[in-house]
Amino acid sequence: MSEERSLNFLEEIVEEDLRTGKHGGRILTRFPPEPNGYLHIGHAKSICLNFGLALKYGGKTNLRFDDTNPVKEDIEYVDSIKEDVKWLGFEWANELYASDYFNQLYDFAVILIKKGLAYVDDSSAEEIAAQKGTPTEAGTPNQFRGRSAEENLQLFAEMKDGKYPDGAKVLRAKVDLASPNMHLRDPLMYRIKHAHHHRTGDTWCIYPMYDFAHGQSDAIEEITHSICTLEFIPHRDLYNWFIEQLEIFPSKQYEFARLNLNYTVMSKRKLLQLVTEGHVEDWDDPRMPTISGLRRRGYTPASIRDFCDRIGVAKRENMIDVSLLEFCIREDLNKTAWRRMAVLDPIKMVITNYPEDETETMFGENNPEVEGGEGGRDIPFGRELWIEREDFMEEPPKKFFRLGVGLSVRLKSAYIVTCNSFVKDAEGNVTEIHCTYLPESKSGHDTGELKVKGTIHWVSVAHAKTAEVRLYDRLFQVEDPSNEDNDFKEYLNPNSLRILSNAYIENDLATAIPGKGYQFIRKGYFTLDKHSTADKLVFNRTVTLKDGWVKK
RNA sequence: UGCCUGAUAGUAUAAAGGUAGUACGACGGUUUUUGGUACCGUUUGUCUAGGUUCGAAUCCUGGUCGGGCAACCA
Numbered sequence: 001m002s003e004e005r006s007l008n009f010l011e012e013i014v015e016e017d018l019r020t021g022k023h024g025g026r027i028l029t030r031f032p033p034e035p036n037g038y039l040h041i042g043h044a045k046s047i048c049l050n051f052g053l054a055l056k057y058g059g060k061t062n063l064r065f066d067d068t069n070p071v072k073e074d075i076e077y078v079d080s081i082k083e084d085v086k087w088l089g090f091e092w093a094n095e096l097y098a099s100d101y102f103n104q105l106y107d108f109a110v111i112l113i114k115k116g117l118a119y120v121d122d123s124s125a126e127e128i129a130a131q132k133g134t135p136t137e138a139g140t141p142n143q144f145r146g147r148s149a150e151e152n153l154q155l156f157a158e159m160k161d162g163k164y165p166d167g168a169k170v171l172r173a174k175v176d177l178a179s180p181n182m183h184l185r186d187p188l189m190y191r192i193k194h195a196h197h198h199r200t201g202d203t204w205c206i207y208p209m210y211d212f213a214h215g216q217s218d219a220i221e222e223i224t225h226s227i228c229t230l231e232f233i234p235h236r237d238l239y240n241w242f243i244e245q246l247e248i249f250p251s252k253q254y255e256f257a258r259l260n261l262n263y264t265v266m267s268k269r270k271l272l273q274l275v276t277e278g279h280v281e282d283w284d285d286p287r288m289p290t291i292s293g294l295r296r297r298g299y300t301p302a303s304i305r306d307f308c309d310r311i312g313v314a315k316r317e318n319m320i321d322v323s324l325l326e327f328c329i330r331e332d333l334n335k336t337a338w339r340r341m342a343v344l345d346p347i348k349m350v351i352t353n354y355p356e357d358e359t360e361t362m363f364g365e366n367n368p369e370v371e372g373g374e375g376g377r378d379i380p381f382g383r384e385l386w387i388e389r390e391d392f393m394e395e396p397p398k399k400f401f402r403l404g405v406g407l408s409v410r411l412k413s414a415y416i417v418t419c420n421s422f423v424k425d426a427e428g429n430v431t432e433i434h435c436t437y438l439p440e441s442k443s444g445h446d447t448g449e450l451k452v453k454g455t456i457h458w459v460s461v462a463h464a465k466t467a468e469v470r471l472y473d474r475l476f477q478v479e480d481p482s483n484e485d486n487d488f489k490e491y492l493n494p495n496s497l498r499i500l501s502n503a504y505i506e507n508d509l510a511t512a513i514p515g516k517g518y519q520f521i522r523k524g525y526f527t528l529d530k531h532s533t534a535d536k537l538v539f540n541r542t543v544t545l546k547d548g549w550v551k552k
Numbered sequence: 553u554g555c556c557u558g559a560u561a562g563u564a565u566a567a568a569g570g571u572a573g574u575a576c577g578a579c580g581g582u583u584u585u586u587g588g589u590a591c592c593g594u595u596u597g598u599c600u601a602g603g604u605u606c607g608a609a610u611c612c613u614g615g616u617c618g619g620g621c622a623a624c625c626a
Contacts, residue, residue, distance in 0.1 A: 006565085006566050006567080008565090032626090033626095036626080066626065068626080069625060072625075124624095125623085128624080129622070133622075134554085134622060135553090136553055136554045136555090137554090139622090170624060179555090181555065181556075182622045185622080188624060190624090207624095209625085210626050211626095230558090231619090232626090233556060233557065233621085234555085234557095234620075234621050236556095237556095255557090310565090310575065310576075311564065311565085312566090312575095314565070315558065316557090316558050316559065316618095317619055317620095318565095319563075319564090320564065321562090321563050321576075323563085323576070323577060324575090328576095330589095334588075334589060335589095368585095369589070399587095411585090413585075414585095454586095455584095455585045455586060455587095456586090457586075519588085522586045522587085522588075523586095545587095545588050546587095546588065546589090547587070548587055550587095
């Protein structure tokens with residue numbers, strides 16, 4: 001008995017198509033980004049959906065760049081998109097570009113002109129908009145709509161040959177100016193843009209619109225299931241109309257609800273703005289919801305795939321809690337991250353009954369979640385240690401399982417210590433904590449009677465390395481910054497990044513591996529930042545540990 | 553005022569006329585050399601009004617509410 005996971009609506013469609021033998025049981029999907037920005041977690045949903053569907057049903061997926069608007073697009077984005085898709089763990093069958101089909105698309109347009117289904121319009125953008133009418137009033141035809149096929153053919157060729165400046169003419173499909181669907185009111189097929197294209201260079205000065213490129217590209221590739229987001233529903237009639245008139249492969253479009261994540265923004269335009277206006281470091285700033293940002297933050301491909309799996313696929317609008325994303329990365333890292341000790345906000349502890357010049361070596365396993373602990377590392381121990389400032393309280397409340405005068409804790413992987421006193425400076429700040437240790441309580445060899453509730457982490461003062469630690473919080477202070485009254489940037493969280501420049505880490509962390517996740521015991525999951533060097537170690541906090549201790 | 557969509561615990565997502573379930577969150581407990589993990593338990597839901605039916609989240613009718621549509625963007 002295999003556990004039955006219910007199907008989402010797209011899986012049901014695919015299974016039905018498989019059952020009826022549509023397309024001979026062949027499944028081919030595509031992921032079609034426009035290379036005008038970096039991929040974000042919303043794209044990850046689409047990627048997991050398109051590649052996942054094909055994988056599940058023995059099909060394939062094409063990576064196709066929807067590069068029909070040269071002024072917004074760039075090779076930099078193409079490269080980053082390929083890297084991100086690969087990093088997520090997917091392999092495309094073919095790397096394709098809508099621009100590969102420019103000749104074919106041009107021929108398609110000629111066919112429609114010959115069939116009397118397309119015409120060259122000399123109107124301005126404003127005139128065309130006005131002539132389209134409104135949702136409640138039909139559009140009105142202009143004098144260009146009646147041009148002969150011969151004239152249209154010649155004008156279109158001249159458009160292509162660069163005889164006209166930008167905006168002088170467009171090619172329009174002749175569909176239905178009275179359609180209740182605005183997209184069918186003689187939509188534009190081609191516009192003139194004397195712009196350099198990142199792939200076709202200056203070969204073209206006319207470029208097809210999305211509606212005249214996407215469905216045709218799907219048909220050329222014989223995509224069986226063309227999956228896009230809800231806002232393309234009104235385009236579907238047009239998608240089908242072009243395919244029918246052209247009598248090409250009948251790809252079908254299906255729509256699902258895009259991902260919305262709270263406390264962030266997801267539109268490429270807004271993300272670009274955050275970058276260009278310097279609110280974040282770059283597209284891969286660890287606070288960004290981009291794939292590259294998440295990667296730099298310490299998210300793993302598996303955690304993102306798991307997330308996409310858990311949020312499901314449906315047609316209703318949604319707003320997912322970031323806490324689910326955080327759950328997914330904790331779940332993954334808990335099983336894979338090596339445990340290390342790091343003191344983020346240090347205060348000195350002196351073990352007064354420990355010999356001045358002595359050092360010991362303690363052992364700490366790498367990962368208690370795995371049989372055998374995946375090995376471990378030596379941890380130097382001495383009379384003076386750094387501990388976390390918040391692990392000591394002058395006047396500890398009840399149930400404070402840490403340090404205060406008279407309280408005992410275990411030092412992780414080492415001894416039990418009891419606090420006897422502390423030292424304050426002139427301003428009243430605690431500067432040193434004095435403890436005594438129980439020699440018989442050594443980790444793994446504890447023969448003593450004393451049992452303690454709390455265990456704290458520490459780093460030997462004599463052996464500690466210094467590191468910069470960057471703590472990240474949500475980028476925005478409100479759940480849905482795009483949907484507030486004011487500009488979304490007014491809701492930026494001023495404390496989304498906190499830099500601790502003087503954290504102490506155990507010496508083993510000096511050889512931390514880039515890209516690997518580490519759990520700083522009791523503090524969270526961290527990973528090396530891309531700017532980290534041997535001289536200046538920099539760690540990013542991926543996510544905190546779940547904190548079940550409710551402060552009173 | 554038109555057209556297209558959608559509506560199930562706090563958030564997502566199942567139930568294809570027959571016991572409203574699952575995950576995350578929250579809350580409580582057990583275990584613990586991480587106040588983590590693991591394990592156990594509790595909590596809260598079918599937008600609304602009618603109708604069909606032995607029986608409706610599901611089918612029908614009306615309403616309410618949300619999202620989208622009038623870029624030479626995708």
